[in-house]
Amino acid sequence: MTSEELEAIRENTIAGNQQTLATLTQLQAQALQISADLSARMNGVDERLNSIEAILASVLERLDRLEQLNQRAIGFATRDG
Numbered sequence: 001m002t003s004e005e006l007e008a009i010r011e012n013t014i015a016g017n018q019q020t021l022a023t024l025t026q027l028q029a030q031a032l033q034i035s036a037d038l039s040a041r042m043n044g045v046d047e048r049l050n051s052i053e054a055i056l057a058s059v060l061e062r063l064d065r066l067e068q069l070n071q072r073a074i075g076f077a078t079r080d081g
Helices: 002-079
Strands: none
Touching: none
């Protein structure tokens, strides 16, 4: 192989490597954006889950209170005959 051919191969290799690096840099930027988007969405999901959890806790408290009232009503009904 002549030195000109070797130089052409070297230049093509460098150009290919630069293109690969540019592509990888672009993919990295896209991955970072996707990661940021997912993080923001997960924060929204966490907020919604916390809200649902609070609602369920309130419902459970009300059910407990209803159970207490029901037990009292049963007590009155059985006591009164």
